[in-house]
Structure formats: structure tokens, C-alpha cells
Amino acid sequence: MAEGLYQSPVVACPSLAELTRLSEEMRLQCTDEDLQAVREEFQEVAAALQRLSQLKQPSLPVKYPRTPGWKPDQNNPYNAWYWRCDIKGADTGKLAGKTFAIKDNIAVAGVPMMNGSKILEGYTPEFDATAVTRILDAGATIAGKANCEHLCGSASSFTCDAGPVRNPLDETRSTGGSSSGCGALVASGEVDMALGGDQGGSIRMPSSWCGIVGLKPTFGLVPYTGAMPMETTLDHLGPMTKTVADCALLLEVIAGYDDGRDPRQRPNTVVPEYSKLIDAGISGKKIGVLKEGFDVCAEPDVVEIVRREVDRLKEAGAEVEEVSLPIHLDGTIIRTPAMMYGEYKFMIQGNGTGMFWKGFYPLSLREATCRGLQTRPQDLSGDVKMMCLTAEYLDRHYQNKFYAMGQNMTMVLTKAYDQVLEQYDVLVMPTMSCKASKLPLAKARLSDILKAAQRVEKNVAPFNSTGHPALSINAGFSEGLPVGMQIVGRHFDETTVLQVARSYEKIRDMK
Template structure:
């Protein structure tokens, strides 16, 4: 029997006259009966195209390495799923164990994205970063749990349970790459791949005292990962040392053959792993004054004490002011609220209107969950859904558009400052890790525990500048880790790594 003889189910059912009439009323189009009849006949031809698309084979991302799919880890909330996938015998990451945030697809391994809406889904494809880890000789040993739909700065909202801070089990580990930070900080894996759409790599890195890097926007391909909002999506390394951060960045970076609209063609990737430890003597660090505004005094002191030791390495410290930094989060908020609503609630994890690879099975799974179980979302996502839909219905996308128009203005302010200095530095966050909510916490307290957002984080997701958080030491007040953030010029991730290494090596 020829393939053309196979009976295919209808991809899209022909809308009836009654359905067309109802849609006309819902959209306030006031169509006549004659118009509705004409539409009914016209749609017969249009839907043939949908049938053709349905019957053509869907191109897939490659799956190159055999694997043991593994099992659900129920004794450690930092893991979502344990697996074992051995990569190439040699390469940059040979001998390294790697955890992958559960917003990133690994073929044959369940993916939950922290949310009950996606429970039961298993992708049939590997995200590009997964293939790159394996090509570089890394061994993927599991999926790290993450906060629900990766839209939380705290570590309590994952549907599989809260993730505690390795330094103090009553404290927040930071989100949404909460499982990644716990596994790396405890030495259960050598490195992890996190995602950052508003600080989701750097917040947990700061709270738990590890290295977390949000590279230049588009440097690492996002192909095969669950989108949050296409203009602020970043993947990046989470490691215990700057050296391992440079290794993982080098393995992951590079153009992905037009699969990811966040990228532009990249001629070459610097050998970060060979150059990260280059001397920084004579370089200038801009200490961003606005980056210290609203920061707890014990956090500022820890960061400034660490910076003072850079002069021994020949670094020149220069106070610098960027007034627009103070409204960076205000510019960012409509982009994340409306962008994530369009991508998640309306676009089922991928959204619309961009060229690249769309993971169809992931979209279908999200559509089922979003339709059947939206009430399973945690309080912070219910809040965002209501706000996103309210803005869409009443103000359309004009504030999103204004924010996007302001991003180049914010970007230029940083670019101008970075003409005077090699990198900018500031505290990663204004405070050390707070308490995790408990069963007795109020709705307001639970909501607040998700809203860890800072100008020092979100601004650089909007502009795309590379930003790395590493440990500046422990607070003399709380005894918990304090993060120091290094921000560099666009596409100069190497200078960020080099200055971070100098800070790491300072006594």
C-alpha cells in the first residue's frame, strides 16, 4: 500500500456555520449571513493547507548518544529525574558530570518544567546544549528541578517540592534554577546548565555561593528549551569555580544554524578555557554607584571588602554612575509580564512570530496542561496570568512596545559607561537568602517569596549584556553567602570571566 493511500485523520475540523456565526459575534465583526456562508466555503480550501502540514514529517533535533532514561528521584528535591547519558570519550568536558535544568529537553527523559501542567511529558529530542555537552565529553546524570514554569526568584514553588539552601535548610536557595544550584553547591555534580530570564541563574548563585553566568544574549543557543519570553531568554553555566564556568561556556557557545532567533551568526568562539586566567593588571573596574542603592549594609560591606583586594592585582577601581540603571527593572517588567503571558499562556511555551525550531510535542503537552489544569499553578503564576490577561484585554501591547523601545536607551547607557571601564561591578542582590515559606505562611508572604527581582539582575536580561555572579564571601551579619556581579560589554564574555577569576583568587 502506498503512503498516499493511508487514511489520515482531519487535522482541523471544518467550522460549522453556527460556529462561524458565534465567532463573528464574539469578535464583534457583525458579519452578515451571506458573508458567513462565503467564509464557510472559503475555509474548505484553506484547511487543505493545514492537512498538508499535518501529514508532512516534522523535522526533529538529533539524538546522537544512547542513554539510560533512569528514574524519578524522590529523596532529594533538587533532582527531578536521574539518568545516565555518556558523551564522547574526549573533549573539553571529559570526566565532568552535568545536571540539566528541567526546562531543557533531554530525549527519553521526562520533563516537567517544575509545573503540574507538563507532568507526564517526555520529549523525543535533545536540546542543542544537551548535544553540545555530550559532544564535549560530558556525562549528563540528571534533570535538576526548577521552580514552576521558571517564573520565580525563590525556590519553593516547584511542583515536586521546595529546594533548600545548602548552607541553611530554613533558607531559600534562590530560583528558578534552584535544583541546579543545590546540586552544584553540594558537589553532587561538577556543573549544571541553568536558565535566566530575570536573574534565575544569578539569584541562586548569589544565595548559595557558587558561580552563575548569564552570557551575552544569544551566545548559547536556546533551541529545545522551554521559552519564557524570546527577547530575554538566556541559558548559562552554573559551577563551583570560574575555571569550570569558562569550560562549560566554551562547550555550549556558538551559532545553531538558524534554529534559534535569539542568535546571530557567530564567526568564532574564543577559547575561554585557555584565556580565563589572563592577568587583569591595568584594567579598570567601574564600581556602579546605583548598584549599591537599596542594598543591605552588610552586603555592601562584603562586596566592597572583596573589591578593595583587587588593587593588589593591579586593577584600577573607578566609581561610575548610570542613573538610568535605577529604572532598569521598570523597563523590564512589561516585557516579562506580557512576554511570558504571550509565550506561555497564549503560545504554550513557544509563542509565535519567530523563525526557528518549534518543539511541537512540547507545545502540545503545554496546551493540554494549560487547558485542563490552570488552577494547579502556584500563587505567583496565577497573579501573572491575571495581570497579563488584564493588560492584554485593556491596553493591548502598547506598554510592552514602549518597554522594548526603551531597551536600546538602557543598553546605550551601559555601553557608554563600558567605554570608560572594562567591566562594571556591583552586588548581585540587595540581601542574603531569606526564609523559605512554611505551611503557615500567608498568601502575601508566599507571593513575596517568589518576587526576588533586582535592578542588578533584570536590567541585563533586557539589554543582553553578559553578567556573572560569584561569591564575595559570607556576610558578617547573617553568615550566608554574598554575591558580587561582574557585567561586561556585549560579546566580551571573556573579560567578564577574567575579572571574575581575579576576584575569585583575591584573598
């Protein structure tokens, strides 16, 4: 700015009355002299913030041309698309010729992003998420953004403000959430692959109920950079595909360190060529059948199908044994504070980006979330309102006590799984405790909606807390509805998880 021109301050200096009120609210017992000193010192703080606002902020690269795309009209199968586009990546690459849907909590520059919520309606990011850039670099074409649940807050598929997403196998039923549109689009063949997100099963639940392959990778293997987070200790991005081969191929494209932009990641993480390793077979591998993973099931046919199909892995030369781990039954309980209190602090009070972590902060997303939450909080979905009220009550009366307890117990839970995985190469269990549920009526009560949207996460949510890789693959059908089998492995051992899934896929498809 030219010298002498007026420059409006970034931060207004507080009055003595404002500082007095703050001191009283915070019970600091500051004197008038103390407050005057604070006010004078604030001038230095304001000057620093003024200078900070003038520095050029970093952004994420946008490497491929695109138009804004278009909002789908009546030609929107299963109400799975939020926005359509046609963004072509590199001319060649591992994903050349593949079409993609991107979950609508993941930024694609120049394409509107709503994250299932009116709170973000009208927001268009100016950056590509790192995983999106990697997909385009590998030659794929992005066909659009897939509807997801309201701020990714539901395990079912009827909380999106663009309307419920219907299951391609039975349009009266849920796809599962929160990557609901991704599940429907891959299952119906509208796209070859999708990039989903998972904080409590949100890749694996739709994959199970739609009969496709969905992988929540090891925590931090795939950079979360450029996606709207819920809570940094739970956030994952991962593949949703028709086949295990496509899952492996997509994983090797999107995995790997992101130059310090994402604090969830470890430097120097090695990314194998998974697609070249998946057909190595599983002869001699030890597979633990997790007893408690079957005990939580609400429908006997789910138990019967998955047990039958697990036994078929013996045909591929694996050793299959039942194993018991009682703490698994407490897995969702241990995750609850991070999911509820952490999500409230991070996503709602933290305006969509949170704070106190090193990495890339998408400022435009933060501003859009802040504006939406300030102007239309009444438009939050019923289950997100429930989360806000519960978390605020717990904050006022118990501070972060239960969050701390939950994170402490996460270490215990992680160690318990690790100890079992020292004896077994993978653990298997049903992905979901039941088959796809009916979509509720439009005038359903909030209590019924909350019951339908939650309480199906008992086998998937624990592995968001512990960070173990977990894959869902279709194990068969009952009453025309898919039943998923979940395969869980050691940290950063996606290779073995994929090998077991691929071996099972071969046996299954030989029927």
C-alpha cells in the same frame, strides 16, 4: 496513505453559525454572503493544513544511548534532583569526566521533564536541547535533571511542585531561583557543573545565594534551542560551576550558532577559547563600581562585603572607580512588561513555545503544555496565577501598550550601559540585594509568598532586558551565608568578564 482510505480532517470546517458568532465577537459586520464565501474558501485552507500535517517534521538529534533513569527516593539531598539518569557522552572531550545537572526546563531525550509544574507532569521529550548535545559531545556525563521553580516563575526556591529546594549552607533558607536545584547541586558537590536558565537572574541569583559561579552570557551567544522559553527577548542559558575555570570551559563548549534554529542568535558569532584566556590578568583594566547597584541593597553587610572585595581588585592592577547610572534603578521596571505580559502571551497563551519567530518549535512540548493548561489550570502556582490575572487584565484594558513602552525603553537602558562600558571594561555591584532568605512556612499566605519570591532582582533583571553578559561570583560570607558580586561586561565580551572574575578568584582564595 493508500489511495481510497479514509483520512480524518486535521481541521473541521466551521459552520455558518460559528462564523456568524465570530464575526459578531470581532465586530466585522460580515453579511451572510460574505460568510458563505469564507466557508467555501476555508476548504482550500483545510486542504493545505491537511498536507502540512503529512510532511515529516524536523527534530533535534539524539546521539547518545540512555535509559529513562529513575525518580530519586529519600536520597535526594536538598530536594534538588527532579530525576536521575546516567547518560554518558563522547569518550573524549573538553568536559570528559565532568558530571552535570540539567535544569528541568531543558529537554533531555527520554528523561521526564516537568519544569517545576504539575502542568507538564508525565511529559518526556524525544529530543535533546542543542546545549545538551554539545555537553555530551564534549565528553560529559549527565547525572540528572535538577528541580526548578514552577514554570521558572520565581526568584526563590519554594514554588516547585516537587517541593522546596533547600540551601546547602543553611537548609532553612532559599537557594534562590529559578535554577534552584542547579545551585544546590553544584554548591554541595553533587555534580561538577550545571546548565541553568536565566530570564530575570535565574542563574545568578542561586549562584549568589549558594556561593558558586554563575554566568548569564550575552543574549544569543548560547542557543536556547530545546529549552522551554518564557519570552524570546529575555531567554538565556548558561553555566553554573564551582570555579571560574569550569565556567569558561563550559561556556566555550555550549556557545555558538545553531544553524538558524534559534532566532535569538546571530550568524557567524566567534567563540573564543575562554579557558585559555582567563589568566591573562587585568592590569590596566578599568572597573566601574556602579553606585546604584549598591543603593538598592537591603542589608548593609552585603554592601560592605562587596565594596571591600571590589577594592581588592586593585591588587591585580585594575583601576577601580565609582560610577553613577541613575537609569539602573528603573531597570526592573523597564523589564516588567516583557516579564509579565510577554511571558503570559508567549508561555501561557503560546502553550510553552509561543509563535511569530523563525526556528525549531518542539511540538511535543507545545502539545503537553496545551493539554496541561486546558485540563488543570488550577494547578498553576500562586505567582504564575498572579502573572496570568495581571497580564490578562492589562491585555483587555490596555492591549500591548506597556509591552511596547518597555521594549522602547530597553533600547534606552541598553545604550546607557553601553555608554558607560565605553569608559570601563566592566561594571561591578552586588548580585543580590540581600543574603538568602528564609523558606516560608507551608501554610504561608499568598501575599507573603509573592513578597518573598520577588523583589530581589533589582541588580540582575535589567541585564536580561539589555542582553549584557553578567557573572556572579562569591565575594565572602556574612552570618555563614554567601554574598555574591556581579561582574557585567560589553556584549560578546565574556572574555573580559571571565578575566576579572578569575583575577578576583585568585586574590580571594589567597586569604
